[in-house]
Amino acid sequence: MLHEWIPRELAFLDAHVPTLFLAFLLAAVAIWLLDKWLAAWNLYDLVWYPALLRVALFFGLFSVFGLMVY
Amino acid sequence: MPRINHGVRLLAACMQQAGADWYRQDFPLIGYLFKYLLAAFLALWVALKMEMDQPATALLTVVIVMHFRSGMVMTKSYYRLIGTVIGILFSLLLVAWFAQDRFPFFIAAALWIGLCTAGSLVYRNFQSYGFVLAGYTLCIVGLPATLTPWHTFQIASTRLSEIGVGLLSAMLVSELILPQRLWENIQAVLRGKFRDFSQLLGAGASAGLNQPFLKFMQDLYQLESFRASVQFETDDARVHSTTINQLNVRFMAVSTTYVVFQRLVQRLQAQGRSHEANALLALMQPLAEAVLIDGRPASDAQGLARLQQAVTDFQLGFTALFSRHLQALATLPDANRLEVETGAELLQRLATELAAYLQTYVLLVAHPHTRQVDRRAFTADQLHMHIDWLPVSIAAIRGALTLLILAAIWMTIDWPSGILAMTLGVITSTLFAASPSPMATIRQFAVGVLLGIALVYVSNVFWLTAAHDYVMLCIVIAPAILLTAWLSARPATALVGAGLGIAYFLMVGFNQALGDNPVKYFNDSIALMIALVVSGIMFSLTDYAASPWAKARVLTQLRQLVVDACLNPDMTATAFEMQARDLIQRSGNVHRPQDADSVRMVEALCATLEIGHAVIALRAVASDLSVQPRKLLQHTLVLIAHYYKQPGQKNQQQALQWLDHFLGWLQGGEYDQALAAWQAQPLTTQLHFIRLVIAAEASASPHPVLKQEAAYAA
Numbered sequence: 001m002l003h004e005w006i007p008r009e010l011a012f013l014d015a016h017v018p019t020l021f022l023a024f025l026l027a028a029v030a031i032w033l034l035d036k037w038l039a040a041w042n043l044y045d046l047v048w049y050p051a052l053l054r055v056a057l058f059f060g061l062f063s064v065f066g067l068m069v070y
Numbered sequence: 071m072p073r074i075n076h077g078v079r080l081l082a083a084c085m086q087q088a089g090a091d092w093y094r095q096d097f098p099l100i101g102y103l104f105k106y107l108l109a110a111f112l113a114l115w116v117a118l119k120m121e122m123d124q125p126a127t128a129l130l131t132v133v134i135v136m137h138f139r140s141g142m143v144m145t146k147s148y149y150r151l152i153g154t155v156i157g158i159l160f161s162l163l164l165v166a167w168f169a170q171d172r173f174p175f176f177i178a179a180a181l182w183i184g185l186c187t188a189g190s191l192v193y194r195n196f197q198s199y200g201f202v203l204a205g206y207t208l209c210i211v212g213l214p215a216t217l218t219p220w221h222t223f224q225i226a227s228t229r230l231s232e233i234g235v236g237l238l239s240a241m242l243v244s245e246l247i248l249p250q251r252l253w254e255n256i257q258a259v260l261r262g263k264f265r266d267f268s269q270l271l272g273a274g275a276s277a278g279l280n281q282p283f284l285k286f287m288q289d290l291y292q293l294e295s296f297r298a299s300v301q302f303e304t305d306d307a308r309v310h311s312t313t314i315n316q317l318n319v320r321f322m323a324v325s326t327t328y329v330v331f332q333r334l335v336q337r338l339q340a341q342g343r344s345h346e347a348n349a350l351l352a353l354m355q356p357l358a359e360a361v362l363i364d365g366r367p368a369s370d371a372q373g374l375a376r377l378q379q380a381v382t383d384f385q386l387g388f389t390a391l392f393s394r395h396l397q398a399l400a401t402l403p404d405a406n407r408l409e410v411e412t413g414a415e416l417l418q419r420l421a422t423e424l425a426a427y428l429q430t431y432v433l434l435v436a437h438p439h440t441r442q443v444d445r446r447a448f449t450a451d452q453l454h455m456h457i458d459w460l461p462v463s464i465a466a467i468r469g470a471l472t473l474l475i476l477a478a479i480w481m482t483i484d485w486p487s488g489i490l491a492m493t494l495g496v497i498t499s500t501l502f503a504a505s506p507s508p509m510a511t512i513r514q515f516a517v518g519v520l521l522g523i524a525l526v527y528v529s530n531v532f533w534l535t536a537a538h539d540y541v542m543l544c545i546v547i548a549p550a551i552l553l554t555a556w557l558s559a560r561p562a563t564a565l566v567g568a569g570l571g572i573a574y575f576l577m578v579g580f581n582q583a584l585g586d587n588p589v590k591y592f593n594d595s596i597a598l599m600i601a602l603v604v605s606g607i608m609f610s611l612t613d614y615a616a617s618p619w620a621k622a623r624v625l626t627q628l629r630q631l632v633v634d635a636c637l638n639p640d641m642t643a644t645a646f647e648m649q650a651r652d653l654i655q656r657s658g659n660v661h662r663p664q665d666a667d668s669v670r671m672v673e674a675l676c677a678t679l680e681i682g683h684a685v686i687a688l689r690a691v692a693s694d695l696s697v698q699p700r701k702l703l704q705h706t707l708v709l710i711a712h713y714y715k716q717p718g719q720k721n722q723q724q725a726l727q728w729l730d731h732f733l734g735w736l737q738g739g740e741y742d743q744a745l746a747a748w749q750a751q752p753l754t755t756q757l758h759f760i761r762l763v764i765a766a767e768a769s770a771s772p773h774p775v776l777k778q779e780a781a782y783a784a
Contacts, residue, residue, distance in 0.1 A: 039308050040309070042309070051245040051246055051249055052246060054245070055245060
């Protein structure tokens with residue numbers, strides 16, 4: 001499985017950073033791109049509560065990345 | 071019985087109306103207070119759960135970034151994060167370099183604060199905020215780290231996590247719960263601006279043009295500050311960012327042309343040439359009638375469509391109308407045809423620009439869902455900035471000196487709360503650097519800080535000692551949070567709220583150990599006061615914007631812009647206009663429309679725009695001429711530039727004589743080989759207009775401050 005390959009902590013300039021933090025950043029960037037795309041295509045018009053969708057998507061993606069680590 | 075029924079129905083209607091009013095006006099505020107509390111409690115809970123050193127830092131972050139509008143919170147948080155990360159990186163560097171010696175450390179820190187202050191003055195909106203936080207972060211990370219350099223990294227990472235927790239809770243709560251969108255605000259400003267302008271166009275200005283023009287300018291910058299925050303919105307606002315920008319640029323053009331036209335009419339009237347002035351006003355009449363429908367600006371889609379049609383009709387029928395008026399004028403004995411032609415050209419430009427403005431406006435207001443301006447299709451991007459380095463360097467030196475003075479006090483008397491004083495000193499000197507009247511700002515902020523100090527006393531001594539769990543802790547801090555939120559939601563007391571929030575959460579006693587320590591409390595309070603006094607003194611010593619010298623400088627710079635417009639071939643009309651407006655906006659003299667000074671500044675701005683646009687139009691004409699007339703035009707531009715560089719009787723006469731000579735040559739018809747008739751016509755009107763403007767400068771006092779100086783020298 002994937003989590004056997006990925007270490008729980010990464011050394012960044014000799015400082016130990018949790019991989020989860022990296023997953024967080026990755027998810028944030030991914031959601032940012034997705035969000036731009038959704039807005040450009042007016043897809044938010046179809047959604048009842050765009051902000052909720054955005055947050056939910058972020059947490060979904062973050063959880064997926066997190067589960068890859070653990 | 072029917073009467074009772076009627077009464078009940080009336081009562082119900084009243085209640086419904088009152089309820090609707092309450093929901094529209096007061097409910098958002100209550101919702102905001104609730105959101106504020108929720109964000110703070112969430113941040114506190116997470117920070118305590120993760121056993122962070124200073125949960126108060128997370129709370130302070132929430133207090134700093136919370137805003138009424140959700141999009142603003144996102145933008146503020148974004149820049150806060152960037153500012154914090156950069157500040158932390160610099161703190162790490164600083165401690166690594168100079169931890170062993172305090173003098174170079176403070177010199178480097180002062181340079182950094184100077185840089186941050188300068189940055190906060192150069193940039194607008196929340197970008198400016200990022201610089202404030204880069205400076206502030208040095209104080210909360212770099213300074214404590216000097217006491218225990220071996221813990222620097224730990225301090226930095228903990229502070230960063232605390233700030234992150236605060237940012238995330240603020241963003242989450244303001245996005246998800248009762249989000250307040252910017253789009254409604256933007257639309258309200260757009261509609262208001264259109265209404266005001268229609269009224270001005272339709273009914274004329276009763277109290278002079280300067281005040282409406284000032285109002286338009288402020289709306290423009292407000293819109294720009296909203297536009298800067300729409301990148302993080304989910305609704306239509308973001309899609310229309312470019313459209314709003316285009317609307318801004320087009321509105322700027324049309325309002326300037328209108329003001330220039332009216333100034334021409336006023337000038338003609340003042341010279342007693344009422345025939346020409348009346349002819350011009352009569353020419354404009356159809357346009358003025360079309361703009362107001364039954365005395366009211368168009369508000370719905372049909373009204374706007376009719377207005378667009380009317381403007382097109384006006385453009386198409388203009389030539390016929392114009393020749394009719396010219397014929398009528400020809401019967402009068404001493405009428406000057408050229409002046410009417412000049413005005414007619416301005417009117418045609420006004421109609422074209424109005425049509426363009428209406429096109430974008432209709433797009434935004436009537437069909438926001440269907441279309442928008444593509445970013446690639448419109449590139450006259452960004453408001454051009456005009457940066458004056460003198461006030462920026464003064465502010466930078468002030469920021470650096472404030473830090474050095476507080477550091478000196480800290481070192482000489484070995485005072486335990488020096489870091490706190492430096493923190494507040496840096497916050498005030500960076501945050502208020504761009505304020506138009508810093509002393510009033512500091513005073514308001516100080517009131518907030520004093521309130522905060524009083525509240526901290528009550529909290530620390532009476533309440534915190536009884537707080538045994540998370541819920542009790544929440545109850546203890548709730549009053550301070552509510553008060554901060556309420557004060558900062560109202561524009562009149564926003565600074566008091568900021569002072570209160572910052573002072574309270576800098577001092578509140580639940581970092582590391584809960585409870586009160588009277589010695590620390592008094593030390594901290596004195597530290598905050600000293601910081602306020604020092605930065606107050608520094609601000610009053612270097613209050614550049616209020617000095618008469620600064621105003622004279624602004625006037626000189628406006629003239630310099632005209633010189634640039636004459637000589638610099640890259641200067642476009644939009645860039646010129648934006649730079650002139652930005653210069654006046656930044657000078658801080660235009661925030662009070664009733665003030666005599668601000669009216670004078672706007673007057674100077676209008677005069678600059680008038681001549682600048684004329685010169686740029688002249689340069690545009692010059693581009694497709696043959697060699698001989700182009701040389702003549704070059705000479706004209708050089709003379710005008712010379713006059714604006716060194717205003718004076720002699721240079722003015724020189725420019726006027728040359729213009730007369732040139733005009734005589736054009737009107738004499740001796741240009742046969744060099745020019746076609748269709749080229750000569752716009753050239754003549756343009757030159758005549760410039761001549762009118764320059765000649766009018768003589769009757770107005772050339773330069774009040776210069777005059778004063780001249781009197782003083784004599």
